[in-house]
Amino acid sequence: MHFRKIALATALSLSAAIGVATPAFAQQTVTWWDFLSGGDGVRMKALITQFNEEHPDIQIKGTTLEWGVPFYTKVRTSAAVGQGPDVMTYHLSRLPLGLSEGVLTPITDADLENAGLARDDFFAAAEKAAEGADGTLYAVPFDIHSIVLYYNASYLEGSRFLDDQGKLTGIESVADFEEAMQVAADNGSQTPLTYATGDDGGVYRVFYTLLSQQGGTLISDDGEILPGDSREKAVKAVETMTKWQSEGWQPEQALYEASVALFTSGKSAFQLNGVWEVPTMKDLAEAEQLGFDWGAVEVPKLMDTRTTWADSHAFAIPTQGKDEMDPEKRKAVMTVIGWMEKHAIAWAAAGHIPAYKPVAESTEFAEMEPNATYSSLADAATYDPRSEIAGVASPVYDSAINIISPAMHGYLSPEDAVEQMTSELQSRMR
Amino acid sequence: MALIRNKKRHGLIALSLILPFLAIFALVFAYPLYEVIRLSFTDAPLIGEGNWIGLENYIRLFSDRLFYISIKNNAYFVVLTVIPTTMIAMVIALAVNRLSGRWQALALVLFFTPYVLPVSVVTQIWAWMLDFQFGVLQPVFAFFTGKPVPVFKNPYWVLPSIAVVTIWWTNGFNVLLILAGLRNIPTDLYEAASLDGATRRQLFARITWPLLWPVTALVLTLQLILQLKLFDQVYLLSEGGPFNSSYVLLLMVYREAFQLNHGGYAAAISLILFLLIAVVSVLQYQLLRIGKGKDT
Numbered sequence: 007m008h009f010r011k012i013a014l015a016t017a018l019s020l021s022a023a024i025g026v027a028t029p030a031f032a033q034q035t036v037t038w039w040d041f042l043s044g045g046d047g048v049r050m051k052a053l054i055t056q057f058n059e060e061h062p063d064i065q066i067k068g069t070t071l072e073w074g075v076p077f078y079t080k081v082r083t084s085a086a087v088g089q090g091p092d093v094m095t096y097h098l099s100r101l102p103l104g105l106s107e108g109v110l111t112p113i114t115d116a117d118l119e120n121a122g123l124a125r126d127d128f129f130a131a132a133e134k135a136a137e138g139a140d141g142t143l144y145a146v147p148f149d150i151h152s153i154v155l156y157y158n159a160s161y162l163e164g165s166r167f168l169d170d171q172g173k174l175t176g177i178e179s180v181a182d183f184e185e186a187m188q189v190a191a192d193n194g195s196q197t198p199l200t201y202a203t204g205d206d207g208g209v210y211r212v213f214y215t216l217l218s219q220q221g222g223t224l225i226s227d228d229g230e231i232l233p234g235d236s237r238e239k240a241v242k243a244v245e246t247m248t249k250w251q252s253e254g255w256q257p258e259q260a261l262y263e264a265s266v267a268l269f270t271s272g273k274s275a276f277q278l279n280g281v282w283e284v285p286t287m288k289d290l291a292e293a294e295q296l297g298f299d300w301g302a303v304e305v306p307k308l309m310d311t312r313t314t315w316a317d318s319h320a321f322a323i324p325t326q327g328k329d330e331m332d333p334e335k336r337k338a339v340m341t342v343i344g345w346m347e348k349h350a351i352a353w354a355a356a357g358h359i360p361a362y363k364p365v366a367e368s369t370e371f372a373e374m375e376p377n378a379t380y381s382s383l384a385d386a387a388t389y390d391p392r393s394e395i396a397g398v399a400s401p402v403y404d405s406a407i408n409i410i411s412p413a414m415h416g417y418l419s420p421e422d423a424v425e426q427m428t429s430e431l432q433s434r435m436r
Numbered sequence: 437m438a439l440i441r442n443k444k445r446h447g448l449i450a451l452s453l454i455l456p457f458l459a460i461f462a463l464v465f466a467y468p469l470y471e472v473i474r475l476s477f478t479d480a481p482l483i484g485e486g487n488w489i490g491l492e493n494y495i496r497l498f499s500d501r502l503f504y505i506s507i508k509n510n511a512y513f514v515v516l517t518v519i520p521t522t523m524i525a526m527v528i529a530l531a532v533n534r535l536s537g538r539w540q541a542l543a544l545v546l547f548f549t550p551y552v553l554p555v556s557v558v559t560q561i562w563a564w565m566l567d568f569q570f571g572v573l574q575p576v577f578a579f580f581t582g583k584p585v586p587v588f589k590n591p592y593w594v595l596p597s598i599a600v601v602t603i604w605w606t607n608g609f610n611v612l613l614i615l616a617g618l619r620n621i622p623t624d625l626y627e628a629a630s631l632d633g634a635t636r637r638q639l640f641a642r643i644t645w646p647l648l649w650p651v652t653a654l655v656l657t658l659q660l661i662l663q664l665k666l667f668d669q670v671y672l673l674s675e676g677g678p679f680n681s682s683y684v685l686l687l688m689v690y691r692e693a694f695q696l697n698h699g700g701y702a703a704a705i706s707l708i709l710f711l712l713i714a715v716v717s718v719l720q721y722q723l724l725r726i727g728k729g730k731d732t
Contacts, residue, residue: 079482079694086483107481107697204568204589259568259586394696401695404675412678417591426679433500434696 034064034338039081039091041073042319045285049356057345064338074399078103081324085109088327093339096145096322098135099390099397104322105138106394111323111331113143120337121146121344123362132318132361135389145320146343148350149358151281152316152387153211154380155306159299161190161198161275172299177306180246187255190275197257199250200266200274203411204259209247210406211315212278216243218388219309224402225391231431237424244413244420246308251414258415272298278305284357284376302376304383316387317398318361321346359384393435401434472710475703482699493704503705506685507712509595513666513684516599518659522652524603525610530644532611533618544615548608555605559672562601563588588674591681598669598682606662610655617651618644653724657717664713685709 042050047070054066069091071077078100084090086109096104104110118124125133125143132147157174167186169175177183187198202208217224222239225231232240250256257268269277270290277283281302290296305314321343323331331339346353350360351370359381360366372378395401405427413423476493480486497503532543550558565573568586577585587593625643634642667686670676676683676691685705693702 075695082697083483103697204586259589264569399695401691404691407675408677409679412589412591415586415589417678423679429501430680433502 033062034335036064036066036093036335036339036342037091038066038068038093038342039077040068040070040095041077042070042095043073044282046282046356049285049353053346053349053352056349057342061341061345064341066342078399082107082109085324086327088325088329090324090326092331092335093321093323093342095148096320097398098132098145098147098318098320100400101136101138101144101320101397102392103394103397103400105144109324110144111325112138113146113323117336117340118143118146120340121347123344123347127347127363128361129363129366129384131316131384131387131389132320135318135392136320145322146347147318147320147361148346149319149353149361150316150384150387151319151358152314152380152383153215153278153280153305154302154314154376154383155304156269156277156279156283156287156300156302158190158195158269158272158275159301160272161193161195162186163193165189174301174303177308180308183306183308184250184253184255187250187253187276191255193275195275196273197255197268198274199256199276199278200260200268201256201278202260202262202265203251203256203414204407205262205265205411206403206407208260208262208265208279209411209414210403211280212247213240213243213406213410214315214388214390215305215313216246216309218313218315219307219311221310223391225393225396225431227392229393229435231428231435232424237428240424240427241420242309244410244423247410247414248416248420252416259411270296272296281357281359281377281380285355302380304380311386313386313388314383316383316389318389319358320361395431395434401431405430472703472707475700476707478700480699480703481697482693482702486700489700493701494708496701497704497708502680502683502688503685505680506683506688509680509682510664510666510684513595513599514660514663516596517602517663518656520599521603521607521610521659522655525607525614525655526648526652528607528611529614529618533615544611547611550605551608553605555668556672558601558605559669562597562604563673566597589678591678594674594678594682598666598673601673602663602666602669610659613655614648614651617648621647649724653721656724657721660720661713661717664709664716685712 038054040047040050051068054068058065071080081090081094090109096110101110115125123146128136128147129150132150133143136143136145136147138144155174159168159172159174162168162174165186167174167176167189177186190198201212214224217236217240220239220242222236222243223233224236224240226233247256251258257265257274260268266277266279266283266286268274269279270286284302287296287300287302291300304312306312323336323339347360347362348365350362350365351368351374354360354365354371354374354377357377359377360371365371366381366384371381390396390402393402397403409418409423409427409430412418413420418426475486477488477490478486479489479492528547532540532547535543553561565571566587568574568584568589571584574584577583577587585593587597621644625647626639629639629643665686666684667690670682670684670687671690674682676687686709689702689706689709692698692705
């Protein structure tokens with residue numbers, strides 16, 4: 007009897023103490039995983055620090071893991087046993103595989119409300135890429151990132167490719183672009199165009215952009231690789247890239263860092279690379295280490311239509327093994343996501359275009375250069391095919407380095423390359 | 437009575453002695469092996485259970501072009517490494533054996549050092565040395581072929597280059613094994629043969645080679661198993677390219693399991709690789725024994 011009384015009293019006082027404490031001090035710790043390194047990583051860490059300072063009741067505990075297959079493998083295995091993060095960054099191009107793995111939880115309208123967001127706050131293309139087949143939202147898009155055409159104005163001076171303000175102009179076809187490269191070469195540019203010709207991402211993004219500009223489809227909705235005349239369009243894309251190679255306009259077997267260095271050191275007149283290199287260029291220009299005027303524009307219409315490969319970083323909430331996430335915690339996670347979206351202007355400084363329209367349409371962003379110049383690409387972007395074998399670090403990326411890059415370097419004819427790519431990707435489909 | 441009890445006790449003691457081994461063997465070998473076999477008949481993802489699909493994985497595997505390319509590359513790599521590395525190890529061991537004292541120790545250290553390095557360091561060293569733009573070895577290529585060669589991006593160079601890196605890395609261990617074999621040959625034999633007027637060539641052909649054969653056969657078999665398990669160097673240096681000219685079975689297992697989440701299919705491939713290694717190595721060892729039957 008005596009013991010029970012004490013136990014009861016203790017329990018009561020304990021619950022009373024907790025009851026009082028909960029509303030004011032219940033601190034939520036949100037475990038956050040991302041794959042952002044370099045300039046992206048610095049900016050994201052600054053955002054997390056700022057969030058933690060402003061929110062005494064929610065603390066983000068961030069971990070940065072290795073980009074690509076290692077990150078996504080870790081997410082898959084940890085989510086399956088409930089040891090994963092509470093929120094993570096996720097490439098929308100990777101969403102189809104994520105859905106087939108069952109690692110993503112749906113983002114409900116109630117969730118969005120908790121974050122102070124709504125579906126139509128986002129660019130339609132990004133929002134659509136974040137949906138499952140049935141229209142359920144599985145991620146909240148954070149940005150749109152793409153490749154853009156960087157240029158070094160000093161090689162184009164006096165040619166028709168600079169307007170009176172020194173901005174790039176007059177490139178409306180492959181022929182124009184090749185003429186511009188020739189002009190740059192004549193003016194002493196060693197390799198007029200640089201991109202990572204010896205890396206998967208660099209080759210894939212250029213190839214996919216050229217294919218999409220012809221209206222080609224890499225993987226159809228019912229899982230056919232290069233359906234119909236897309237095969238010929240793919241051949242044309244590889245032929246174009248091969249020509250740039252054999253003319254000596256682009257570097258041989260350049261790995262990513264080397265390809266960037268060719269541009270920053272002033273050896274290349276053009277660079278086809280992601281918006282994420284904008285901070286590099288800005289920092290160099292500010293430190294006056296660049297030695298030339300640079301700009302970045304949306305990839306011009308080289309083929310039939312204006313479009314560019316694009317992907318999005320997004321936020322997703324993984325499954326927690328067999329358990330459900332505590333609703334309070336989920337609310338805290340959504341608060342984090344909502345706050346990040348509304349502070350995306352700091353993220354835009356890393357070159358990205360915010361997927362959240364109120365920020366993308368703000369005057370602050372309109373004044374941000376060169377983002378404002380190329381942000382028009384967001385409306386005409388082509389996302390990766392919605393397939394389990396496409397997206398970041400996927401078999402499609404592998405085939406770029408495994409097949410297209412060797413073809414560009416003359417080890418395989420464009421026809422054979424496309425043939426091999428088709429049969430290989432088709433065999434990876436299930 | 438006492439005898440029977442004793443027998444029983446003997447049995448119990450024997451059992452208690454082998455039980456720890458049996459338990460660990462069952463836990464870390466037999467059970468995983470059973471699981472791999474079971475998984476290979478399902479469509480399981482990397483984590484979690486799948487449905488029983490019978491032989492479908494195997495049917496798919498035997499019609500997968502990449503599977504045959506991988507087997508061919510595995511075989512090519514075995515040809516490029518197993519016998520060359522054994523021969524090089526034998527030459528080095530014979531040379532080292534003639535040194536004595538400190539010089540021998542020094543030479544052994546030099547040849548053994550690469551073996552101590554982790555694979556990531558080895559591949560990093562060679563990737564830098566063979567780097568297309570800045571590699572210190574590129575002038576050598578330029579001298580012989582007229583221009584720099586991106587060895588890990590060239591379909592003809594890629595596997596031979598990886599073979600060179602692998603031999604450089606693992607040769608030290610083989611040197612050690614063969615040296616141990618050489619030291620086991622009694623010196624009286626050489627003395628007796630010399631007295632009978634045997635030449636150096638005869639000494640090697642009639643004494644060293646046959647008496648060393650058991651060790652040589654062992655090295656060849658160990659190498660065969662090791663080289664069939666090629667993965668790290670390919671993953672780190674060429675990722676299977678260009679156009680699959682360095683794609684090997686274990687890379688296929690890795691890609692299917694970790695990139696595409698096909699646990700069951702990956703299990704089927706690894707089981708086939710396991711059987712392949714088992715059959716080939718047993719076969720090779722037996723053949724080598726029969727070939728030199730009278731000496732073993």
